[in-house]
Structures are given as structure tokens and as C-alpha cells.
Amino acid sequence: MIGYVLLISIAVALSAAVFFYLKLYLPSEKPECYQDINLVLDSASCEIVSDKSIVRVNITNKGFFNVSGVYIKIGNSDRIFRTIINDPEDGFINSECSITSASLAPGEKFCKSLSYESISTGLGELSIEPFVFIGNEVALCTEALITRPIACS
Amino acid sequence: MKKRGVSPVVATVLLIVIVVVLAGIIFLWARGFLSESAVKGDRVVEMSCSDVKFEAQIVSDAQECLNSDGSEYLAAIDINNIGNVPIYGVKVLSYDSSRGSIDDIALVNQQFEGGTVTIGKSAYLCLEGVDLNPQDTFRVIPKLLAQRGDSKIVYTCPEKDGITVAYI
Numbered sequence: 010m011i012g013y014v015l016l017i018s019i020a021v022a023l024s025a026a027v028f029f030y031l032k033l034y035l036p037s038e039k040p041e042c043y044q045d046i047n048l049v050l051d052s053a054s055c056e057i058v059s060d061k062s063i064v065r066v067n068i069t070n071k072g073f074f075n076v077s078g079v080y081i082k083i084g085n086s087d088r089i090f091r092t093i094i095n096d097p098e099d100g101f102i103n104s105e106c107s108i109t110s111a112s113l114a115p116g117e118k119f120c121k122s123l124s125y126e127s128i129s130t131g132l133g134e135l136s137i138e139p140f141v142f143i144g145n146e147v148a149l150c151t152e153a154l155i156t157r158p159i160a161c162s
Numbered sequence: 163m164k165k166r167g168v169s170p171v172v173a174t175v176l177l178i179v180i181v182v183v184l185a186g187i188i189f190l191w192a193r194g195f196l197s198e199s200a201v202k203g204d205r206v207v208e209m210s211c212s213d214v215k216f217e218a219q220i221v222s223d224a225q226e227c228l229n230s231d232g233s234e235y236l237a238a239i240d241i242n243n244i245g246n247v248p249i250y251g252v253k254v255l256s257y258d259s260s261r262g263s264i265d266d267i268a269l270v271n272q273q274f275e276g277g278t279v280t281i282g283k284s285a286y287l288c289l290e291g292v293d294l295n296p297q298d299t300f301r302v303i304p305k306l307l308a309q310r311g312d313s314k315i316v317y318t319c320p321e322k323d324g325i326t327v328a329y330i
Contacts, residue, residue: 012174019185026192033199033206039213040246080282089219090240090286097282138282147281151244 040143042150047072048079048139051118055083055135055161061124062161064094067106068119068137072153075112076101077142080149081123086134086158094125097140127161135159200308200317202247207308211319215245216279218252218302220294220329227270227288236270237292239302242284249279251305252287253318256298267292267300272316278307298329 051067064083070076078100082091100111106120113119137155140147168176202210224238243249251274254267267289274285303324308317 012178015178016181019181023185023188026189030192033201033204034209035205036209037205037213082284084284088221088240089217089242090221090238090284091242093283140282146246148246149244149282 040146040148042139042141042143042148042152043072043074044152045073046076046139046141046150046153048076048113048137048153048155050135050137050155050157053135053157053159055133055159057161058124060126062127062129063122063124064135064159064161065122066120066135066137068113070113070115070117070119073115074141075114076139076150077112077147078140079119080136080138080140081121082136082138083125083127083133083159084136086132091134091136092125092127094123095121129161132158132160200310200315202306202308202317207306207317208320210247210306210308211304211317211323213245214247214249214304214306214319214323215243216249216304216325217242217244218300218325218327220289220298220300220327221286222294222329224286224288226286237289237294238286239289239300240284240286241274241279241302243279243281246281247304247306248281249274249304250307250316253303253305253324254289255301255303255321255324256292257301264301294329296329300327300329301325302327 049069049071051069053066055062055064078097080093080097081095082093084091101113101119102111104119107118135157139150139153200207219240221240222237223235225235227236227238229236239254241252251272256265256267268291270288270290274287279285301324303319303321305316305318308315
């Protein structure tokens, strides 16, 4: 009897070990952004105030899905390196033109003044890249990226 | 002729001993094997490498990169992470088609300023001693931070998980 118990226990322990080992090698499901995400940049401006630049953006969700947040970046138009000037984790809380909520529903607007430490007056590029949460993971909507030239004055 | 075999009790004991010994051997083998592989999250780091998605660009005279005596700007590599795997650093290889050689480009720092580049973020690394010519080709290979045993290690992904960029 003890023999059977031992055999079964060892078999179970071995299968558990093999399961957890193989799990490390399984490909994971990658979160992908929805196709019909569409943000529109209604207006964007940049103003230099003392030693800071203040960027004002107005965005409308013209797509079919809620957008969880955006990365608002600014940088040189000839480089992919950009400085993020908002806090993407906040989502759309603290909008200055509509009811604020964590996500931006279809038809809703988001307005925000963002300041960052730079007094560069040359022509730069503003880029707005939306993302959605799929489960607990962030899916970047690279197809819905908006870019616009911007100059601070 | 009457033949005598081992008694059922001895046979069972033998069976159990053999199974226990086999299980012990497999356990020791698997433990050694597992401790050798670095893990990122709940997967081996090699699997995470294939999920890395990023854009890269080689730029000359990057204003963030001054040489040691501050007299001129250096070249730089810009990275934009568009995937869910944080990138710790990059290895940059330069292909010289005229000589048919591959050179490892020296970086001023091994890690991006501000730490690991997470999803949606971009960063740059300054390149040392690079003389850029139009159509020069580079292979950019991501480096990930992984766990091996109790310590963190920097894992350089296989070359196939990198991307090729040309200087324009």
C-alpha cells in the first residue's frame, strides 16, 4: 500500500515539475491594440513662460473604443527620441474641458496644459500615441499615432 | 524443475527504490538545468527576447552627447520601445560591406539615462568613435534585465531578435 502511495506521489511531483519547467518556455499572448482607435488632435500650441514651455493640447476620441491613456511626447522631428511631457498612468483624469474619467470614451474631448523644462524655440514635433489596457497589460496603438509640427514662442 | 523468484515484498521494495533513485536523478538534473537559465517575469529570458518590439535610429551630432573634452557632438542611437518588454540597453554592431567585417560599437554608457526603457518611452545612448557615412548599416540587439538565481543579470538577446537600421 505504501508503495502505491509513494509511486503516485512521485509521479504527481514529477509531472508538476515538468509542467512548471515547460511553462517557462511557452510563448505568451501579446496584447494588441484594437484596429478602430482614432484620436484627433483638434489643436496644439506651445508657449514659453519664464524657464518652462507650456504645451496645450485638445484631443477628441473619434474611434469606436475607449482609450485608456496617451503618451504625449515632444522632440526633434528628425529623431525618434522624444520627451514624454504628460503622466500616461493618470489616463484622462484632470481634463480641463470635460468631465474627467480614467479613460476617454468615443466622442469625448480631452484638453490639457502640460509644462516641461525646455525653452527651445525651434520647430519641433509633437506626437500623441494612445494606448489601451488589455487585461492588465498595456497595448500601444502605434497605428493611431498622431504627429504635428510645433514651435514654442 | 521448480524455479524460485524474489518474494513480492522484495520486488515492491526494489521497485520503490528504483523509482526513488530515478526521481532523485531527474530532480538533480532538472535543478541544475533550471538554475542555469535566466528568467524574466515568469518565462525564460530567451522567450522574452522574441517579444521585444522597438524602433531604432542612428543620429549624428546628437546634442545630448558631447565628447570627453566637450569640443564636439558624438553620434547616438535612439530607441523607441513599442512592445511590452522593458529594454535595459542595446548592443550595436556595425557592418562594413567593403571589408566584410562586423564590429562591436563602443557605447559611452551601457544603460539608458533614466534606467530601463519601458513601453511607450524612448531613450538614447551615445556612440564612441563612430564615423558615420550614408547607408552605413547597423544591427541593434536588445539587452534585457533578467533574474538568475538570487542575482540580476543583463542578458544580451540573440542577434536574430535585433533590428537592422541604416544611417541616412
